[in-house]
Amino acid sequence: MSAFQITGLHKSFDGHAVLEDIDLAVKAGTLLALLGPSGSGKTTLLRVLCGFERADAGTIEIGGRLVAGDGLHLPPERRRIGYVPQEGALFPHLSVADNIVFGLPRARRHARHRVAELLELVGLPASYAERAPQQLSGGQQQRVALARALAPEPGVVMLDEPFSSLDAALRADTRQAVTGALAASGATAILVTHDQEEALSLGDEVAVLWQGRLLQTAAPQSLYRRPATRELASFVGDAMLLPGTMAGNHVRCALGSLPLVGSSASSGEPTGDVDVMVRPEQIRILPRGENRLAAPDDAIEARVRRVTFLGRDAAVTLQLAGFPETLIRARVSGLEMPSEGASVAIAVAGPVCVYPAE
Incomplete structure (x- = not known):
């Protein structure tokens, strides 16, 4: 079952198309990495999915329930989506515990519902509950932001480049803690990132957004080993393109006769002159x-x-x-x-x- 189903999604600003004909399905309990360069439309897509922006056309379903399309636009608070912004955006005047329960009903806020459990889930000790956010490192603040997003038990968690402001060593530890917590909670997640290593290492699937269009959605290894276009080959990792000529299940180029990845002569590969990646x-x-x-x-x-x-x-x-x-x-x-x-x-x-x- 798909936790998220997007069909024919369009979004423009001032007559300029930012998202065009987006079709995307996210399986329940998986992490989808949404990868793309700056200006590709990643954040706009996230904002449309969350309900912060209204789609111009297309439909969005969450857990089989229509939340956008056919004249319908449910507000963010009715979509059961957890959101983790880039900087964590914790309230400095509230304790860690009060930040975590901030979006819960009043009775649960007063009871500090599941605070100790959620702190343990994201890899922080329960004693951190009374600390102020400014007493935490950047990575610890991001973990608290995730705990806050998970507190209402959302159907989907959206992470908007949550590791981009962290240094390399802290980024690795925080990535591991966050993905571990998501897996333990069984949450479906969409991670927006421009970091290829991050997308390939964390995503169960990776979707590449390029100039407002989805070029390819695939498992990380498939995406890297067989990118759908030459532009994608050069964007995801480093790639050399050499002129060559097809010869059955092999291609001849300056590096000799090379076998083709996952294909046969009858599987729709180009014939004649080709570019070899x-x-x-x-x-x-x-x-x-x-x-x-x-x-x-x-x-x-x-x-x-x-x-x-x-x-x-x-x-x-x-x-x-x-x-x-x-x-x-x-x-x-x-x-x-x-x-x-x-x-x-x-x-x-x-x-x-x-x-x-x-």
Whole structure:
């Protein structure tokens, strides 16, 4: 069953279309990561779903109940949606406990209904209930904001880039605590983010919004390994597009004959001339030297032109022998990076996907 069902959704401001023909279903109990660059319409979509903005066309159903469409527009308080904004937006004059119960009926507020349970759920000790929000770290404040969103037992929780203001170490811990709490509560969640790593690591599914349109909705691995368009391939991760020619279940390009990901010759792949998408981490560098293992028969000769050390890994630019104009990008372990100017052999690990040649 879908917790959320969106059909044909449109929204414009001053005659400019911000959302166009959005169709999206979110399964109950899952976390959908809504990914897109700045200005793609992510926050507008979230505001329309919450009821903060009225849709121009289309329908929205939550738990099988129509909340928008056909002349209907239920206000936010009647949609049973929990909302976690970017900065947490806790009330500084209220204690943590009073922030958590703020949206509950009066009797439950006075009883501080489920405060200890919700604090434990988001990974905070019950003793934090009497603290002021300004006594908490940014990550702890976001956890309290989630506890407040979960207090009314909503059907869906919306998270609007809740980790964007946190530093890297705190972001990782807070992500884990928040997603763990959502899973434990059984809540359905939509996470809005422009952070690709965040979307791919947290989402059960990822939906990519691009210039007001949904380009693709898929499981993270499927989205990354087989993006629907060349624009999406370049947006989600790093991608190289090389000219190639189809040959049955393989494609030939400057990197040799490569198998196609999850496809067969009859599955609707482009034919003839195509563009081949290869990820830098697919490039395996085999250093030359007397003690190295023999390179596979399909290895390609190359020379290292540039190496950039990035800590745990390194970015390497390679020039292919016989293709002086073709530069290949590779990502390797920071412990195994080659020297600039070195002669190496390279091979491609795993299958690739293709797009019609432009």
